[in-house]
Amino acid sequence: MLYGGIEAGGTKIICAVGTGPADLRAQISFPTTTPSETLARIITFFQQQQIVTSLAAIGIGSFGPISPDHHAPDYGYITSTPKPGWAQTDIAGTIKRALGIPVGFDTDVNAAALGERRWGAARGLTTFIYLTVGTGIGGGGISNDRLMHGLLHPEMGHIRLPHDQQVDPFPGICPYHGDCLEGLASGTAMKARWGMSAETLPPDHPAWALEAHYLALACVTFICTLSPQRIILGGGVMSQGHLFPLIRQGVQALLNEYIQASAILKQVETYIAPPGLGSQVGVLGALALAEQAAGESQTGTT
Amino acid sequence: MLYGGIEAGGTKIICAVGTGPADLRAQISFPTTTPSETLARIITFFQQQQIVTSLAAIGIGSFGPISPDHHAPDYGYITSTPKPGWAQTDIAGTIKRALGIPVGFDTDVNAAALGERRWGAARGLTTFIYLTVGTGIGGGGISNDRLMHGLLHPEMGHIRLPHDQQVDPFPGICPYHGDCLEGLASGTAMKARWGMSAETLPPDHPAWALEAHYLALACVTFICTLSPQRIILGGGVMSQGHLFPLIRQGVQALLNEYIQASAILKQVETYIAPPGLGSQVGVLGALALAEQAAGESQTGTT
DSSP states (O other), X not given: OEEEEEEEOSSEEEEEEEEXXXXXXXXXXXXOOOHHHHHHHHHHHHHHHHHHSOEEEEEEEEOSSBXXXXXXXXXXXXXXXXSTTTTTEEHHHHHHHHHOSOEEEEEHHHHHHHHHHHHSTTTTOSSEEEEEESSSEEEEEEETTEEOOSSSOOOXXXXXXXXXXXXXXXXXXXXXXXXXXXXXXXXXXXXXXXXSOTTTSOTTSTHHHHHHHHHHHHHHHHHHXXXXXXXXXXXXXXXXXXXXXXXXXXXXXXXXXXXXOHHHHTOHHHHEEOOTTGGGHHHHHHHHHHHHHHHHHHHTOO | OEEEEEEEOSSEEEXXXXXXXXXXXXXXXXXXXXXXXXXXXXXXXXXXXXXXXOXXXXXXXXXXXXXXXXXXXXXXXXXXXXXXXXXXXXXXXXXXXXXXXXXXXXXXXXXXXXXXXXXXXXXXOSSEEEEEESSSEEEEEEETTEEOOSSSOOXXXXXXXXXXXXXXXXXXXXXXXXXXXXXXXXXXXXXXXXXXXXXXXXXXXXXXXXXXXXXXXXXXXXXXXXXXXXXXXXXXXXXXXXHHHHHHHHHXXXXXXXXXXXXXXXXXXXXXXXXXXXXXXXXXXXXXXXXXXXHHHHHTOO
């Protein structure tokens, strides 16, 4: 069975067709412009694929906030996003009507989590978190073997953290919360604070110790709240691999051996880890959503 | 079917027999002393019950940390508790061997969450949190329709919060983390900070605005991390009902309309709510654990 995957980011769309990491066929990428233009390009790509082959389902991992609840009247919509023109856009419905196949729809980070469990660093786990640290910060995951949903979906980038104004007087850049996690530690925040982007800050710059401190505080919050079996950290900022040891040390120091689990005390290198799927995690996650949607469609779950 | 429930607290044990809130029969309460003495009293109580009637299962909602994983070698143990004499105590196994019936075992707060879903303020919900604010602070809940487990179990009392030393120079009382949530906002912390216990602090004392602020920050963290459909706040400190409106206002102000859900924007009175089972939530939660264990035993799930 062949699937389609759509990684729908706020700045870029990636569409692909395939069955998994070893078999990722046609792939296309283009900027996210207006909803009508962007959705038309997505639909055209997959319609062309459908001429030559049959797709079992499409998966969409989308920027948000979105409505992931199948029972909600606005299911499949991007809802209250500040991105101009995109608020209240029926992305899943539009694509489903155009292509006539089952559609799986979730946040970009939940899709990435599903991809990591299917083929990456979370195989066999029942409860874990996927956090992306890039332009913004977002988190999703799997809890009790299913993607994390509830009232809506997690918004892990917006937790509040201890913020010592003496050490870091930067007020944060979140338009809603100022110094929430995203406000303090996203790539956008780093650039605003230091005047240099994460890619250009040298590894010995004090920016990194501060960044690792905030991300360690966030990991501790997620550990205490959810008790994940693993935390996967992806996104552009995390491609600076020297952050990982700093974050792991920070988490151990902050927890102070309170949680007596060898995964944290002794195997922290695998407990806080990069995505197994690397930079393909987004589009492969969307493919995993498609696979799940095809299965649910067959068993009549949805 | 008749069940036994054990609310195993660090200072007090409550045992009961019944089928639910409307049918809570024999009940006994005694202080938590040494493991051998305490377990003997528990076992004697239920053995006497078993002379006159048959119990289908026993549920234990326990202080912790505990090992709730059926596949772990120390399943059923209280593990690394600082409570003298209780570390590495096989509480579930000892009771199961003595009484010869299925035993359900979880944290006190997960048990309370299950009780609230069975009979209380969380009926029909699939993802919600139960937080107790008393001598300590603990949280549990249900995620994707099942009790929250993962690496171990949540330790929600130990999340870190923004702590403005100018406003509140109190360093916190957590022996592991200083000013984590429990360190700043538990009943023990209130007493240490103000020199008066929560029960004796008058409602117009500035203690309450500060307490509500910390609990609102915690609720926001849990909302952003898990997207719960409801947050239930129980425990001795929360019996001061005037805290609820302050916490609800604080949550709305901190989220700043970022999460567009009417449950938070418009129905916050039911979104952040006291336990439907009141002070019986602990022992009724244990009864719900027993009911679940009996069901799993019949279907061979465990």
